[in-house]
Every structure is written in structure tokens, then in C-alpha cells.
Amino acid sequence: MTPAPGLPHRAWVEQIMGMPISVHVRGPRARDEVVAAAVADLFDELRAVDARFSPYREDSELRHLQRGEVDLADASDEMREVERLCRTAWARTDGWFDAWHSRPDGLFDPTGLTKTWGVARAARHLDRLPGLGYAIGAGGDVLLTPPPDGEPWLIGIEDPRDRSRVLATVPVSEGAVATSGTAARGAHILDPRTGAPTTQLLAASVVGPSLLWADVFATAAIARGASAVDWVSTLHGTSGLLVLADGSVHRWANAV
Incomplete structure (x- = not known):
């Protein structure tokens, strides 16, 4: 993500949930200590979300639930x-x-939305600060609010076939961009009807007003495969792009 020049800008990165999570802020008070304290609280809340919902930590509440202990x-x-x-x-x-x-084991696993659910909750620490725009990036998903000058954030969507190449740059002032696909973790999203990994789509990026729902729709698009080309036209108020296995790109933009 790239901020426009002009307003003071500051950024932080922490490794949480097995990925780098970044926070970028823009505004006249971007370098104030009260902002740094709010970002620290945001990271602490995300660590708490990870502790509760991690499918890898044996002491997480999710693992207790999966084992039938609660x-x-x-x-x-x-x-x-x-x-x-x-x-x-x-x-x-x-x-x-x-x-x-x-x-594959059929256990309840909400990992597909807990990251973006947690980011949206933790962002409240920054929402309390007036005159501040922010962009929170977490594993290909970005939540954005506008800075005082109204200049949009520029979000790059990488090519899943060549992660050094930017496939598109999307200006977003407020809302969210979520991407699911094979670039980082391979074919890890399963077709819920067959249990097999889906391979017809390489990537799905959804732009919309809600980070959680953009993430859910991007994941569902990958699971659907090629039929997502028609399905995304039903997602009112969203736009985005799909990269199919043959390298073709489908773009859409739906009215609210």
C-alpha cells in the first residue's frame, strides 16, 4: 500500500498470526505518542485474537472446542x-x-474469517482518534479509512503467477480490499462439496465496504472456481478481479 505525499505518515509492522501485520497512519498527529499507544493496543488485541482462535496453538479456545473439551x-x-x-x-x-x-478432518475451523474479524475489531483503537486515516494490512487483506486530505490509499494487487509484478493498483479512500488465492500458500482452499483443493482460480481480490465480507467473498470465489466469474456480478457494492488458471483476468464493478 502506498500513501499519497503531503500529510505526516508513520508505519509499524508486527509478526502476529504467523504473518506480518502492518499499520500505516496519515494525519497531522500521525507521529504523536497517543497514536503509537493506540497502535500498540491494536496489536495486543490481535495477539489476543490469535491466542483464542489459533488452530495451531494447543491451548487456544478453538482447539479446546475442536477436541470437544468445551x-x-x-x-x-x-x-x-x-x-x-x-x-x-x-x-x-x-x-x-x-x-x-x-x-480434511471436518473440524469446525473459522480461520477463513477470524483474521479480518479481528482486524476490524482491533481497528476501533484508531477509530477513537480524530483526524487520522489508516491502512491496516494483514496477509493480503487491507482495511482503510480516509485521511483528512481525502487522498486515497493506493493498494497494489500482485500477480499470483509472479509476485514481483503488480497486476493492478486500486485507489481506495475508505473500505477494504481482500485477496485469496494460491500465491502464498498454494492450493489450500478446499471445495466444500468434494473436499479437494480448488485450482480453477489463482486469485480473487474483492474491494468493498466491509473487510470481513470482502474476505469471505474472496475465499468463496476461490472455492467456487470458474463459476465465480458469474457469481461476483451478484455481489452488490463490490468490485475486484479474478485471475483464472489459464492466466485470464476477469474484472467487475457492481453498483450498490
Whole structure:
């Protein structure tokens, strides 16, 4: 992501959830210590999200739930909220985002949305500060708010066939950009109907008002494969691009 010149700018990067998470801020008070403290609180909240929802940490609440050591009815408010969101995502994507069939062992795994759910929650620490625009990047997903000068953030979408090449640059003042695909982790998204990795799409990038839903739609598009070319036209208020396995690119822009 690239900030426009002009306003003071500051950036931080921390390794959380197994990935670099970056925070960029723009505004007259960007270098104030109160902003740095808010960013530190944001990172702390994301570490707490990771501790609760990590499928790799044996002491996480998610792993306790997966092992049957705790029932959903007795789980935390956060876990129950995420489970409800997973059910809503399943319904909104006609079952293509499926937290119950997203891994070979069939265990409930909300990883497909907990990262962006956590980023949107943690961003509240910056929302409390007036006159500040920010961009929070986490593993290909970016949440953005406008700086006081109204200049958009420039978000680069990399080519999944050559990650050194930028396929498109998207100016976004407010909203989100989410990308799913094979570039970083290979064919890791499963077709919930067959349990096999999907390979018809190399990447799906969705631009929309909500980071969580842009992420859900991008993941569902990869799971759908080539049929996503028609499906994305139903996603009102979004735009984006799909990179198919043959290298062709499909772009769309839908009215609200």
C-alpha cells in the first residue's frame, strides 16, 4: 500500500498470526505518542485474537472446542459471535464458504474469517482518534479509512503467477480490499462439496465496504472456481478481479 505525499505518515509492522501485520497512519498527529499507544493496543488485541482462535496453538479456545473439551454453548462470547458469522457466511455464499468443511478432518475451523474479524475489531483503537486515516494490512487483506486530505490509499494487487509484478493498483479512500488465492500458500482452499483443493482460480481480490465480507467473498470465489466469474456480478457494492488458471483476468464493478 502506498500513501499519497503531503500529510505526516508513520508505519509499524508486527509478526502476529504467523504473518506480518502492518499499520500505516496519515494525519497531522500521525507521529504523536497517543497514536503509537493506540497502535500498540491494536496489536495486543490481535495477539489476543490469535491466542483464542489459533488452530495451531494447543491451548487456544478453538482447539479446546475442536477436541470437544468445551461446548459452544459454554464458549466465550467472541467464539459464539464468530460461529454465528460463519453460519451467515455459509448462507450468503450458498455454502461455498464453509467453516465446517474447510479442512480434511471436518473440524469446525473459522480461520477463513477470524483474521479480518479481528482486524476490524482491533481497528476501533484508531477509530477513537480524530483526524487520522489508516491502512491496516494483514496477509493480503487491507482495511482503510480516509485521511483528512481525502487522498486515497493506493493498494497494489500482485500477480499470483509472479509476485514481483503488480497486476493492478486500486485507489481506495475508505473500505477494504481482500485477496485469496494460491500465491502464498498454494492450493489450500478446499471445495466444500468434494473436499479437494480448488485450482480453477489463482486469485480473487474483492474491494468493498466491509473487510470481513470482502474476505469471505474472496475465499468463496476461490472455492467456487470458474463459476465465480458469474457469481461476483451478484455481489452488490463490490468490485475486484479474478485471475483464472489459464492466466485470464476477469474484472467487475457492481453498483450498490
